[in-house]
Amino acid sequence: MEQSKERIGFNNVSMKFDTQNGPLEVVRDMSFSINQGDFVALVGPSGCGKTTLMNMAAGFLKPSNGTVTLDGKEIEGPGPDRGVMFQEYGVFPWLTVEQNIAFGLELKNNSAKVTATEKKEIVERYLTLMGLADFRKAFPKTLSGGMRQRLALARTYAVHPEFILMDEPFGALDAQTRSAMHDLLLQILHAEGKTVMLITHSVEEAVYLANKVLVISARPSQIREVVDIPFPYPRHRSLQDTPEFNTLRSHIHDSVMREYAAQEAQAKSKVSN
Numbered sequence: 001m002e003q004s005k006e007r008i009g010f011n012n013v014s015m016k017f018d019t020q021n022g023p024l025e026v027v028r029d030m031s032f033s034i035n036q037g038d039f040v041a042l043v044g045p046s047g048c049g050k051t052t053l054m055n056m057a058a059g060f061l062k063p064s065n066g067t068v069t070l071d072g073k074e075i076e077g078p079g080p081d082r083g084v085m086f087q088e089y090g091v092f093p094w095l096t097v098e099q100n101i102a103f104g105l106e107l108k109n110n111s112a113k114v115t116a117t118e119k120k121e122i123v124e125r126y127l128t129l130m131g132l133a134d135f136r137k138a139f140p141k142t143l144s145g146g147m148r149q150r151l152a153l154a155r156t157y158a159v160h161p162e163f164i165l166m167d168e169p170f171g172a173l174d175a176q177t178r179s180a181m182h183d184l185l186l187q188i189l190h191a192e193g194k195t196v197m198l199i200t201h202s203v204e205e206a207v208y209l210a211n212k213v214l215v216i217s218a219r220p221s222q223i224r225e226v227v228d229i230p231f232p233y234p235r236h237r238s239l240q241d242t243p244e245f246n247t248l249r250s251h252i253h254d255s256v257m258r259e260y261a262a263q264e265a266q267a268k269s270k271v272s273n
């Protein structure tokens with residue numbers, strides 16, 4: 001499939017929530033495309049509406065106005081083509097580590113015909129890749145936050161979704177594991193050619209992983225800036241030490257900080273009114 005074909009489209013999307021304090025306009029008339037093979041990272045101030053946008057792509061929320069489409073058709077609900085990983089990990093506490101990884105494959109079993117042997121191989125592969133092999137029989141509550149996050153990553157990757165939608169997937173990891181998980185994700189994408197939407201608070205992570213970074217404005221959110229990240233894949237960690245990487249990182253960082261300041265100013269003016 002050609003690289004530039006639109007897969008997920010946000011078309012004049014607006015979102016208003018009814019809250020105890022009246023209507024809250026979270027997203028205003030936003031349009032952007034996620035094309036085949038894109039890795040799109042969304043950065044912006046806390047509470048600006050990034051998770052809301054991801055929920056729309058996942059099919060958990062419908063916009064108040066406008067449409068979110070997949071291959072030109074309006075998204076009506078979640079589907080196995082979109083693997084979603086939320087901030088709060090998304091692992092089932094009543095299943096062991098290996099049962100958690102196998103869970104999505106069992107669901108997929110009906111449609112995509114994963115045999116029992118293949119399922120075992122996939123589970124083993126991700127237990128090893130995520131450093132969880134010694135904990136296969138453990139329940140999530142006995143794992144550290146970082147291990148639970150690795151388990152959630154394993155669950156998301158194991159079902160081989162066409163799209164990976166991730167909300168702060170690496171937030172609970174220590175710096176070394178985070179770095180290893182970045183490289184693992186890049187490897188998987190390189191091998192399997194997926195399309196990714198990532199929400200992150202780390203500008204460095206966004207620039208290292210993505211080919212396009214969207215800077216989202218203070219609420220009501222709009223796209224403040226689209227920054228193309230020109231570094232070819234596969235990428236290596238040494239990229240992060242180059243002047244080109246640092247120039248992009250500081251540019252995006254400044255842009256995000258301006259939006260933080262705008263959001264703070266908005267909040268202060270509400271308090272003083």
Ligand SMILES: Nc1ncnc2c1ncn2[C@@H]1O[C@H](COP(=O)(O)OP(=O)(O)OP(=O)(O)O)[C@@H](O)[C@H]1O
Nearest residue numbers: 017018019024026045046047048049050051052053
């Ligand atoms: N179902 C809902 N009902 C009412 N308000 C909501 C609902 N979902 C989200 N909001 C509000 O919409 C705003 C945007 O929330 P959202 O979680 O999308 O932001 P975010 O950019 O992902 O934040 P963060 O970076 O802190 O995770 C917040 O003010 C939140 O309180």
